[in-house]
Amino acid sequence: MKNFLKIVAATLIGSLIAMLAGFFLFMGFISSLASFTESKTPVVPSSAVMALNFSPAITEQSVEDPFSSLNPFSSETSKSSGILEFVQTIDRAASDPRIKFIYMNVNQVNAGISHIEEIREALIRFRESGKPVIAYADNYSQGAYYLASAADKVYLNPAGTATLTGLSMSPL
DSSP, X not given: OHHHHXXXXXXXXXHHHHHHHHHHHHHXXXXXXXXXXXXXXXXXXXXXXXXXXXXXXXXXXXXXXXXXXXXXXXXXXXXXXXXXXXXXXXXXXXXXXXXXXXXXXXXXXXXXXHHHHHHHHHHHHHHHTTOOEEEEEEEEOHHHXXXXXXXXXXEEEXXXXXXXXXXXXXXX
């Protein structure tokens, strides 16, 4: 009889743990579905500054990790910005009368030189619309400074540095 009660108790505890795990997985699934239905378009006030963030990776296409919303220890989803989406956003801001200027913090530019060049050209088109671009960084890397060179004003933290090494090539 004692052995029978042990088996029944173990079965009940195992079933309870399985139901709790299933409940949390179900809630994670529902919350990830809810995140897909949220509006991705931000509300822009009548007079706004467009702040460009270069810390998420800028890749060929936008990539969002669908499993990041299942992580109970993080409230953010890991997402990389696509270069086309990034450039189109800057181009739309050039014709949007609500956007007064662009502020870009280029402390950390996670993009290759070809993507930096495309973003730089979009910033030049934005400036041609008559709106200013302002760049700021605590420290400028070579790519960050090249990107900032498209701005009307480039600011550097007084205690910051600019690391400019130049370009080179070598035969294969």
